[in-house]
Amino acid sequence: xxxxxxMNSLLPWIVATCFAAKAAAHHSTAEFDYTKQVTxxxxxxxxxxxxxxxxxxxxxxxxxxxxxxxxxxxGSPSLNVNMGWxxxxxxxxxxxxxxxxxxxxxxxxxxxxxxxxxxxxxxxGIAAKVGAGPGPGAPAGGPPKPPAAATAP
Amino acid sequence: MRRLRLFGPVLCAAALAAAASSAAERVHAASAAxxxxxxxxxxxxxxxRLLTSDGQTPPLTAQAAKLYDERRQLLAHGDASFDPTxxxxxPGMPRILTMQYPFEIRADAKRVVFIHAWYRWFRVxxxxxxxxxxxxxxxxxxxxxxxxxxxxxxxxxxxxDTTVMDASGLPHSEQLTLTERLHVGPDGRLEDRITIDDxxxxxxxxxxxxxxxxxxxxxxxxxxxxxxxxxxxPAEQVPPAGAAxxxxxxxxxxxxxxxxxxxxxxxxxxxxPHLAGIWEPKIFGILVPGAPLSAAGQEIVNRNAxxxxxxxxxxxxxxxxxxGAVSTMTMPREKIVILQSADEVTLLFEMPRFxxxxxxxxxxxxxxxxxxxxxxxGHWEGGTLVVDSRGFNGLAELDARGQPTSPKLHTVERFxxxxxxxxxxxxxxxxxxxxxxxxxxxxxSWKASAARHPxxxxxxxxPRQEDFxxxxxxREQYRPVCMRVEGEGMAPSKMVCGRKP
Numbered sequence: 001x002x003x004x005x006x007m008n009s010l011l012p013w014i015v016a017t018c019f020a021a022k023a024a025a026h027h028s029t030a031e032f033d034y035t036k037q038v039t040x041x042x043x044x045x046x047x048x049x050x051x052x053x054x055x056x057x058x059x060x061x062x063x064x065x066x067x068x069x070x071x072x073x074x075g076s077p078s079l080n081v082n083m084g085w086x087x088x089x090x091x092x093x094x095x096x097x098x099x100x101x102x103x104x105x106x107x108x109x110x111x112x113x114x115x116x117x118x119x120x121x122x123x124x125g126i127a128a129k130v131g132a133g134p135g136p137g138a139p140a141g142g143p144p145k146p147p148a149a150a151t152a153p
Numbered sequence: 154m155r156r157l158r159l160f161g162p163v164l165c166a167a168a169l170a171a172a173a174s175s176a177a178e179r180v181h182a183a184s185a186a187x188x189x190x191x192x193x194x195x196x197x198x199x200x201x202r203l204l205t206s207d208g209q210t211p212p213l214t215a216q217a218a219k220l221y222d223e224r225r226q227l228l229a230h231g232d233a234s235f236d237p238t239x240x241x242x243x244p245g246m247p248r249i250l251t252m253q254y255p256f257e258i259r260a261d262a263k264r265v266v267f268i269h270a271w272y273r274w275f276r277v278x279x280x281x282x283x284x285x286x287x288x289x290x291x292x293x294x295x296x297x298x299x300x301x302x303x304x305x306x307x308x309x310x311x312x313x314d315t316t317v318m319d320a321s322g323l324p325h326s327e328q329l330t331l332t333e334r335l336h337v338g339p340d341g342r343l344e345d346r347i348t349i350d351d352x353x354x355x356x357x358x359x360x361x362x363x364x365x366x367x368x369x370x371x372x373x374x375x376x377x378x379x380x381x382x383x384x385x386x387p388a389e390q391v392p393p394a395g396a397a398x399x400x401x402x403x404x405x406x407x408x409x410x411x412x413x414x415x416x417x418x419x420x421x422x423x424x425x426p427h428l429a430g431i432w433e434p435k436i437f438g439i440l441v442p443g444a445p446l447s448a449a450g451q452e453i454v455n456r457n458a459x460x461x462x463x464x465x466x467x468x469x470x471x472x473x474x475x476x477g478a479v480s481t482m483t484m485p486r487e488k489i490v491i492l493q494s495a496d497e498v499t500l501l502f503e504m505p506r507f508x509x510x511x512x513x514x515x516x517x518x519x520x521x522x523x524x525x526x527x528x529x530x531g532h533w534e535g536g537t538l539v540v541d542s543r544g545f546n547g548l549a550e551l552d553a554r555g556q557p558t559s560p561k562l563h564t565v566e567r568f569x570x571x572x573x574x575x576x577x578x579x580x581x582x583x584x585x586x587x588x589x590x591x592x593x594x595x596x597x598s599w600k601a602s603a604a605r606h607p608x609x610x611x612x613x614x615x616p617r618q619e620d621f622x623x624x625x626x627x628r629e630q631y632r633p634v635c636m637r638v639e640g641e642g643m644a645p646s647k648m649v650c651g652r653k654p
């Protein structure tokens with residue numbers, strides 16, 4: 001019984017880690033806080049359709065009218081293609097909003113959950129599969145974390 | 154007039170090719186001529202600058218000419234940052250054929266494979282009928298081939314536009330179609346006659362010719378470009394003018410990687426189980442749970458876990474783009490291409506990008522130079538291929554927790570294909586008394602893939618600054634030499650080399 005309880009408490013971690021492993025696929029997902037979601041809006045400055053990770057650079061409109069640049073990790077080319085993306089799915093100049101899980105260091109950096117275009121159609125990032133639970137690599141003090149599930153290669 | 158002079162040979166070649174094509178049946182399978190192409194080839198000239206087959210500058214459009222001039226100016230000042238090979242990213246096509254590195258051609262009935270001596274790159278040419286519709290552009294594109302008499306014709310589309318055609322910076326777009334005609338001439342040289350059709354950058358199709366020769370000294374070893382950068386060496390070895398036309402063999406090239414005779418699948422041992430084809434892991438396993446760590450091994454794993462729990466990105470051999478063969482045993486992802494012959498089983502891994510050569514019915518050399526790839530020998534035990542590997546350099550980790558390995562690592566893999574050919578089960582026994590108290594077994598399973606090509610994993614393509622700002626380096630040599638730094642405001646991002654955070 002005790003073993004079952006322990007497994008149940010670890011299950012969200014294991015599920016999250018399996019998806020996060022796919023999401024990162026190259027290195028640790030520890031830099032992002034999967035418990036948080038931030039919505040940013042703006043114009044796409046640049047799309048880096050690259051390995052080991054692809055990125056969208058977004059010029060975000062601030063409340064004071066100033067623009068700030070966000071770097072959003074969106075997956076990798078092969079991973080995104082398997083999720084229905086194409087290289088030209090997002091282009092420089094597109095007006096979009098993004099829900100991201102932000103970096104723990106507080107910088108304008110995050111991993112994509114959902115991208116929404118001006119006409120309402122959406123593209124999911126792999127982080128959308130991770131759920132709102134604590135992600136792998138969360139700081140100590142969070143829920144129990146199996147050491148075997150801390151990172152992706 | 155210049156246009157006519159330039160394009161004349163192309164037209165002639167095209168007409169001759171068309172005539173040959175109509176006269177010779179298109180064969181989408183191995184040809185009787187195939188064995189002549191197999192083996193290791195060394196560039197005759199490895200030109201830094203591609204010219205048309207009659208020695209002219211390619212017919213650039215005005216816009217492409219402007220870009221090319223800018224790159225030539227940069228190059229004159231020692232700045233080759235427009236060429237991804239300068240930071241160990243994928244060279245692309247035909248750039249990799251212009252490098253001063255040998256390549257080896259292997260083949261079976263369904264595909265021809267080019268294994269390049271520069272940083273583990275390979276190209277898989279599908280011999281099946283029908284065109285491909287690339288879902289994404291790749292460094293090596295999506296090559297499809299057929300035989301016309303003794304000529305292998307390869308048409309490649311889906312080439313990513315961030316690579317250059319040659320070291321001088323000739324541009325291309327993703328509209329590029331490369332058509333290669335390869336054959337071995339009476340003088341024993343391999344000729345690759347390449348037609349470049351890219352209306353976005355060139356006013357008309359043009360043709361260039363590259364030739365290659367055999368050299369018994371040439372080797373296709375396990376080359377690891379980022380280690381060169383870490384040592385302060387250039388990513389691409391370029392011999393001085395007038396020097397021998399091929400570089401020294403890649404270092405640490407142990408026996409099995411050293412120019413074994415290529416043999417078509419027809420030469421596979423009679424009755425041997427069939428492993429050839431394209432496979433993919435049934436699941437993406439990133440962890441090796443339950444490994445019997447010694448105190449020394451546990452100490453390393455604890456140190457890694459503490460770093461990760463503080464939110465740092467662990468820079469392992471895998472993450473820093475120099476995985477070992479053991480990573481292909483424990484953490485393969487995406488496609489695996491296997492070629493099988495009587496004397497070798499060749500495994501080409503998409504991710505991590507890795508070429509493994511298993512010499513059949515051989516023995517390990519008495520003295521092994523440690524390497525990432527190790528030395529693998531195999532034999533058949535009934536329906537199972539047993540692969541024994543030694544000679545590792547101890548730099549690779551077993552899994553994403555960074556469970557270590559040492560030069561004492563010894564692995565025995567047992568590959569057993571299912572009776573219906575739909576899957577392969579792999580049991581790997583790992584023995585490393587430095588970090589594990591006793592041998593243990595890792596199980597993996599692959600399923601047959603319907604893909605005609607693997608995708609590719611260009612690990613060094615985009616080393617983002619953010620990945621290194623909060624990194625934990627298992628070894629100091631994993632610190633990056635080149636990083637992509639974002640531009641302020643609307644300024645574009647750029648690669649910056651020479652920084653070590």
